[in-house]
Amino acid sequence: AQTVTQSQPEMSVQEAETVTLSCTYDTSESDYYLFWYKQPPSRQMILVIRQEAYKQQNATENRFSVNFQKAAKSFSLKISDSQLGDAAMYFCAFTFNAGGTSYGKLTFGQGTILTVHP
């Protein structure tokens, strides 16, 4: 079974500063994918960034980047130049390519509420 753990229920950051959200996971799979999703008050889950396990290079998307430590099974999200619109619940998620008829399901962490102070 796969597990995803986010140890920070809440985080806060000043506008324009940098914040890092932590995520660890446990799996015996070798072909897997990790995601960070953002859930603002509108409730829709929005994909922020994705990392393929076979890629050593850390993924980046504008102000968002990850620190993927495969051996340590750690997948943290760094938000640079934080903006008020970044305030949301952030979820780390995992999926693996199981093939067959069972594939594509996501396992989520508990979430981290991010507050951005002006």
Add this chain to the structure above:
Amino acid sequence: ETGVTQTPRHLVMGMTNKKSLKCEQHLGHNAMYWYKQSAKKPLELMFVYNFKEQTENNSVPSRFSPECPNSSHLFLHLHTLQPEDSALYLCASSPGQGLGGYTFGSGTRLTVV
């Protein structure tokens, strides 16, 4: 337009009522999912449908009954629910290969009274 549309947005129902949640996607995806999001708990996968066939039921009580008439529509039929079933129910779709590309709806906030 999110690509995945869920209705209704809010629902209040009594424990003896029967209601249905609807999810619709026009992204050409082949897999659709129901998730339950409760306060202070990780999202829980409930059901997975792949090409209209149910491929996973994550030990969900029978008072929740999914239906997938085609690859674009997914329903969750509710009957004789309990107050602890109150939660946000999220629908998602994906191309189906577990390669990302998941798109979520905005959910239905369900309150059971």
